[in-house]
Amino acid sequence: xxxxxxxxxxxxxxxxxLLRAAGIxxxxxxxxxxxxxxxxxxxxxxxxxxxxxxxxxxxxxxxAHLVGLASxxxxxxAVLAVRKASALDPTMSRVTGVVFAILVAGTxxxxxxxxxxAGADAVRAGGExxxxxxxxxxxxxxVNAVWAMSIAALVAAGGFTRTIGNRMIxxxxxxxxxxxxxxxxxxxFIDAFDALFPVSGLLAVWAVIAGTMMLVRRAxxxxx
Numbered sequence: 001x002x003x004x005x006x007x008x009x010x011x012x013x014x015x016x017x018l019l020r021a022a023g024i025x026x027x028x029x030x031x032x033x034x035x036x037x038x039x040x041x042x043x044x045x046x047x048x049x050x051x052x053x054x055x056x057x058x059x060x061x062x063x064a065h066l067v068g069l070a071s072x073x074x075x076x077x078a079v080l081a082v083r084k085a086s087a088l089d090p091t092m093s094r095v096t097g098v099v100f101a102i103l104v105a106g107t108x109x110x111x112x113x114x115x116x117x118a119g120a121d122a123v124r125a126g127g128e129x130x131x132x133x134x135x136x137x138x139x140x141x142x143v144n145a146v147w148a149m150s151i152a153a154l155v156a157a158g159g160f161t162r163t164i165g166n167r168m169i170x171x172x173x174x175x176x177x178x179x180x181x182x183x184x185x186x187x188x189f190i191d192a193f194d195a196l197f198p199v200s201g202l203l204a205v206w207a208v209i210a211g212t213m214m215l216v217r218r219a220x221x222x223x224x
Contacts, residue, residue, distance in 0.1 A: 026211030
């Protein structure tokens with residue numbers, strides 16, 4: 001009996017520690033995601049080649065994307081901590097497993113994205129045929145857009161199960177993540193949805209609130 005009680009106590013302590021870590025990571029992910037937007041270089045218009053070349057030549061390109069990389073990494077680590085904090089219901093277990101894999105891929109893809117400033121001259125010279133231009137196009141329109149869609153799935157599943165956030169704050173995360181996904185998927189081709197990038201800041205608000213909720217929660221919610 002004593003051994004069983006001790007084991008349960010140890011498991012509970014470990015679960016609370018992981019839950020607290022997840023909360024901190026979500027808060028940091030939200031703050032860095034929010035900063036990533038304003039720090040990201042803009043452009044003065046023109047065609048997509050000129051716009052990308054101008055942004056890559058901006059000295060803020062690397063610092064901004066290092067902040068973005070930190071945000072992506074914190075989102076991935078937070079999901080991993082949630083998975084290890086306690087036994088999840090089957091749906092949430094599947095969702096977090098797939099989402100974690102996508103978030104890791106997105107984090108890795110952010111590294112060449114951050115280093116793309118090295119290809120500024122190549123983009124200027126080679127235009128749409130340049131390696132760095134093609135890399136940026138498919139990185140944003142596919143990898144990053146899928147990253148955002150996976151976050152939307154996480155927000156929905158986490159909200160309905162009350163594992164991450166709840167249904168009250170779920171709309172913030174969904175609107176922010178879906179706005180980010182649509183803007184990323186289209187930005188290499190058209191400007192029509194560029195205005196959605198600021199809206200994606202709602203995802204940062206969701207992450208901070210959801211993380212704070214985890215920090216004050218004593219245990220994972222019961223299965224529903």
